[in-house]
Amino acid sequence: MQLAIEDYPRYGRQMILDGFGLPGQLKLQNSSIVVIGAGGLGCPALQYLAAAGIGRLGIVDHDVVELSNLQRQVLHDESKIGMPKAVSASLALEKINSRLTINAITQALTPDNALEILSPYDIILDCTDNAPTRYLLSDSAVSLNKPLVSAAAQKYEGQLCTYNLGPEGPCYRCLFPTPPARELVGTCEETGILGAVTGIMGNLQALEAIKIITGLHDKKPSLLLFSALGSPPFRSIKLRSRKPNCPACGSADQTVGQIRDIDYVQFCGGATPDWENLGLVPGSSEDRVSVEEFEKSLATNREEHTVIDVRSAAEFSICSLPGSINVPLNELTANPESHLVHHRKIFVVCRLGNDSQIAASSLREKKGDDVVVRDVIGGLKAWTRHIDPNFPVY
Numbered sequence: 001m002q003l004a005i006e007d008y009p010r011y012g013r014q015m016i017l018d019g020f021g022l023p024g025q026l027k028l029q030n031s032s033i034v035v036i037g038a039g040g041l042g043c044p045a046l047q048y049l050a051a052a053g054i055g056r057l058g059i060v061d062h063d064v065v066e067l068s069n070l071q072r073q074v075l076h077d078e079s080k081i082g083m084p085k086a087v088s089a090s091l092a093l094e095k096i097n098s099r100l101t102i103n104a105i106t107q108a109l110t111p112d113n114a115l116e117i118l119s120p121y122d123i124i125l126d127c128t129d130n131a132p133t134r135y136l137l138s139d140s141a142v143s144l145n146k147p148l149v150s151a152a153a154q155k156y157e158g159q160l161c162t163y164n165l166g167p168e169g170p171c172y173r174c175l176f177p178t179p180p181a182r183e184l185v186g187t188c189e190e191t192g193i194l195g196a197v198t199g200i201m202g203n204l205q206a207l208e209a210i211k212i213i214t215g216l217h218d219k220k221p222s223l224l225l226f227s228a229l230g231s232p233p234f235r236s237i238k239l240r241s242r243k244p245n246c247p248a249c250g251s252a253d254q255t256v257g258q259i260r261d262i263d264y265v266q267f268c269g270g271a272t273p274d275w276e277n278l279g280l281v282p283g284s285s286e287d288r289v290s291v292e293e294f295e296k297s298l299a300t301n302r303e304e305h306t307v308i309d310v311r312s313a314a315e316f317s318i319c320s321l322p323g324s325i326n327v328p329l330n331e332l333t334a335n336p337e338s339h340l341v342h343h344r345k346i347f348v349v350c351r352l353g354n355d356s357q358i359a360a361s362s363l364r365e366k367k368g369d370d371v372v373v374r375d376v377i378g379g380l381k382a383w384t385r386h387i388d389p390n391f392p393v394y
């Protein structure tokens with residue numbers, strides 16, 4: 001395929017680069033990339049891939065655009081709230097570059113559809129935010145023999161790695177044979193994220209994919225670590241090649257089995273991105289109160305009750321219930337006894353209703369019989385939804 005005459009001025013600035021040239025541009029035009037997740041990483045990655053002239057892009061995301069996404073998911077805008085992210089992203093990309101083929105897929109990638117969805121593309125970008133999908137993508141990339149450019153971002157930090165590149169490139173399971181403990185993985189909603197950080201990591205994914213297509217990439221595997229507050233902010237770690245005994249990509253007997261038969265969610269300790277409703281810590285039902293009961297108790301005899309808010313000091317300063325006291329979860333669990341003094345009826349509250357369960361159960365272990373400790377189901381988010389719509393949600 002040749003380059004159309006109108007594409008010479010469009011791509012001229014990159015075609016004049018040494019090592020790139022017209023052949024580089026034609027390689028991009030003839031290539032295809034599928035991006036899983038049109039969120040914080042996927043948006044900037046897609047933006048630069050489309051602008052650079054990747055011939056065919058696939059966008060896979062089952063979620064819809066929310067107001068809280070706009071801080072970092074730069075292809076979406078206020079007019080797109082409620083629209084499937086894959087569709088919103090594809091509309092934005094068509095405005096940047098109408099000459100590309102873009103396929104928007106508004107389904108979640110699952111073990112049942114992964115191979116079918118991914119197989120028409122040359123390179124896979126993992127722009128998702130959960131461990132089950134990371135393992136699913138890695139196993140699929142191994143099975144389809146395609147490079148997987150993977151990134152993650154949380155708080156002020158990010159990671160980038162290309163898996164399954166060439167015959168020697170390790171897969172995600174080579175590096176992380178077992179999933180991280182469930183308490184260590186949080187979504188952006190739980191841990192926080194700076195938009196510019198996902199922007200950097202997503203851009204690096206786009207750059208890596210462009211380098212692979214044009215043959216400019218480093219053939220040796222490495223893991224890049226970024227910390228916005230670090231000095232220097234970037235560190236690169238050389239990785240070993242493929243593990244001979246890796247259950248997915250190793251030369252020995254492969255033991256992971258058929259992708260369709262694997263329960264990735266269970267493998268990752270049952271962690272799902274939506275654990276708000278799962279109830280992290282089992283507690284008996286009388287230990288918990290709905291926001292409606294909580295409100296009623298406060299309205300009738302406020303002075304009897306102590307409300308302990310276990311969010312971080314930063315979150316507490318954003319908004320708090322009148323009269324609540326702030327004891328961040330880690331302080332409270334380190335020394336629960338000291339927070340029981342003088343309080344007889346304690347309500348524990350947090351943002352989503354998970355941390356408050358952990359805090360309440362650590363208080364209950366130390367309390368005397370005359371003390372009642374209850375956690376508020378659904379936390380402050382439920383408070384806004386059901387009691388006071390003017391209480392800020394963040």
Ligand SMILES: Nc1ncnc2c1ncn2[C@@H]1O[C@H](COP(=O)(O)OP(=O)(O)OP(=O)(O)O)[C@@H](O)[C@H]1O
Binds near residue numbers: 038061062133
């Ligand atoms: N298995 C999957 N298939 C398709 N898309 C996925 C899958 N797993 C995660 N995603 C998508 O990956 C994206 C991750 O982006 P990001 O974490 O920035 O967004 P988010 O989940 O909307 O954020 P928040 O945690 O603030 O709600 C999301 O849009 C999510 O829907």
Ligand SMILES: [Zn+2]
Binds near residue numbers: 170243246249250
């Ligand atoms: Zn492997």
